[in-house]
């Protein structure tokens with residue numbers, strides 16, 4: 001093992017099977033955040049692990065059977081030596097032991113202070129070259145963070161929403177500003193949008209937390225049927241007062257707008273021998289009943305779809321004998337639908 005890890009020996013040549021014992025690596029490369037443990041001969045040359053098929057997986061399968069394989073060094077399938085047509089000079093290791101070979105220049109392009117607070121110095125410094133830097137995140141989370149910093153989509157790894165959420169909340173700890181990276185057309189923005197229908201309130205909360213205005217507006221259209229009484233203290237605290245107020249206003253305003261649109265019953269038609277003003281009051285009363293049902297007993301969007309409104313009022317026509325009453329009812333329904341379609345449904 002000593003020989004294998006010597007500076008002049010390629011680890012791949014010394015260990016053709018392609019596996020490394022993690023404990024041996026730790027003993028020989030007891031380097032954390034670029035700091036030697038003291039008993040080493042200064043900084044070691046990098047652990048050049050040639051990725052093999054068995055090593056290439058990200059994130060690692062937690063179901064792997066225990067045994068020799070479980071101790072193999074895992075290398076990210078996206079960030080391995082030579083990936084992205086670049087020579088990597090920085091090695092991150094996730095808490096579950098996956099190595100990510102990255103280029104410090106790319107990190108520094110994202111932010112000059114990236115990982116600076118975490119490392120205690122700029123990642124551009126020579127002492128961080130070719131040593132293993134432990135990052136206290138799972139490989140799934142670290143994978144999302146690095147993809148985002150590189151500006152490439154992590155979608156092909158199908159990350160869980162929980163991991164995406166964790167990655168974003170952890171970014172500031174590494175000097176990464178979500179506000180700069182989660183904007184329209186950027187990969188992480190698109191990924192969050194695609195997850196919005198299922199995780200609407202969580203995406204909205206995250207957007208509020210980091211003041212991601214574009215995302216908050218977009219995801220709010222999925223929150224029309226959200227029951228505000230389900231908001232927890234944690235969600236409210238995290239999204240902040242401004243975005244909570246905007247969400248509540250969205251709900252209140254929508255119902256108020258609907259009320260104002262449907263309040264007016266169909267206009268009476270000129271009196272005919274069969275239908276006088278008194279007779280036409282039946283339609284006005286029926287309309288008022290249907291309107292109050294829609295405006296007071298329903299929740300926006302779920303019960304107030306265009307179809308629901310249309311069919312609720314259209315049913316009134318079934319009980320009308322006068323063709324003129326049927327005509328004014330149809331016209332009024334058309335007006336209501338046009339106005340309702342054009343109502344703004346976002347914060």
Ligand SMILES: [Zn+2]
Pocket residue numbers: 269275280322323324325326
């Ligand atoms: Zn009539």
